[in-house]
Amino acid sequence: MELVFATNNTHKLEEVQAIVGDIFTIKSLADIGCSDDIPETGVTFEENAKQKTDYLFRKYSLDCFGDDSGLEIDALNKEPGVYSARYSGSRDMEKNIDLVLAKLGDNPSRTARFRTVISLFLNKQQHFFEGVIEGDIIPERRGAGGFGYDPIFIPQGYDRTFAEMTAEEKNQISHRAIAVGKLAAFLKEDNVD
Template sequence: MTRAIGAGKLVIATHNAGKLKEISALLAPFGVDCISAGALGLPEPAETGASFVANALIKAHAAAQASGLVALADDSGLSVAALDGRPGVYTADWAGRQWFEGEPGRDWFMAMGKVEGMLQAKGADTPRNASFHCVLALAWPDGEEAVYEGQVAGNLTWPPRGALGFGYDPVFVPQGRDQTFAEIDPSEKHSISHRADAFARLVADQFGN
């Protein structure tokens, strides 16, 4: 086992309320009190890594150094086989509005539309298999770190369905299901998602004994 975080306060290196809620629910049974980097007023570091692991570590170390607390960062994204793994590490970037697309911020419907448009441009027979990936990185203020990876396979659908999820959830149907992530009850999604897979590995390592 790596160094244990134990019960107590943990900084979640995110400014995304949906992600904080999901991570908090997964850690609640272990007595971990989650607070977001956004609530602490911490800046978001530039995600310059070429992989989910690199970006998760950048965010975790930045939050740990700025807060003086143990920090957990999540870097996750959608990889579409027919698009050569894109959007991948640029999953959130694809939702970023350009200057001509309205107020600054993220538009996930627009991002889903970009993926769909690229698939349709390849033809009606283009495979729609995709996977969500999640990397969880823990960082301590002294520089120690630990990484846990998870994924879930599925297929993309159009138009988007459901209002229970966030990000690309409304167009992703996990393997063996007929509902999108955004149609599945959050408590059930927690048990089958890419983040749940990564968390199972984190929990086994951090709280298994």
Template sequence: MKKIVIATQNKGKAKDFEALLSPLGYEVLTLLDVAQDMDVEETGITFEENAILKAEAVSKALNIPVISDDSGLEIDALNGEPGVYSARYAGGAKSDDANIAKVLDKLAGVPENKRTARFRCVLAVANPGQPTETFSGSCEGMILEARKGEHGFGYDPIFFIPALNKAMAELVPSEKAAISHRGNALRELKQSMPTWLDEQK
């Protein structure tokens, strides 16, 4: 089985990648498996800049192919916040509960038709000696007034998908993979798989 490293220590993201890449014959490894102490500072101002930063830094350090993901939630009523700051929206420590609470507080009193939002994901694929490539995906939805569902991670409990009449956190992994921003970005990656990545053994 081919191995691919995902430049993250987020177990939730790792599960998303496993659901999408395992059927393609890849064993998904994360920084928790190969470089637990490695933490790349995300200094970019866009999802694409951060994804490239992480992928290239980890690929160069480990001398292996790496996929990096930078993703987040964009809420129209908050002028695109939390955006690239999604993981630490409520402060330095990454806390899903605190981030959700801050979003719900800022949207208090905002009517349903003004609570439009989307999840965005940019993947960067880096390998020493090869040009880095990026792929993107999004998922449109609405922000709920209260949490729903037990699955997923991050903002999934307050992100409602009208087409399915469910919150993201009410979807099992296979359902989420079929419609999520990360799933859409990975399908774009699969369609245009860099030749060197497909040839990895």
């Protein structure tokens, strides 16, 4: 089975393909010749994920899935949330991390979570899958792996940031891994002949 993933983010593509293995083949937007900047104007992760799959299905009539993910920090009223990728007003993740750390300052309350919502459009039906990983924001960056806010996020029950973990370790516990695992189970159990 082939599905189009509404992204050209190579980190996301690699993570998802590693999680699903050979259950299905994932194509990127570039693989189908789509260079459009798909709108993300929703105020929830669900709305943004749905916008991506609706757009792709309307334009290409292909089975597809899209996700929206972000970091929610309790002390910042769940910011950056849906604005995680552009929190500082740009896509520069160093600036985004700097802004999070500046806003948190010395606040002792540092609980947070990464949340992913996947919208799947398959056989003209829409399905949603969610993954959440709880953790804490540390006051300084640690680790060279991962991407996004990984250097400042330590998942509950661990003493290392996502950026200090190997890709394999992160892929076993991450929010995206949880959501993609639900997606893969759904495809395997309910839709693959």
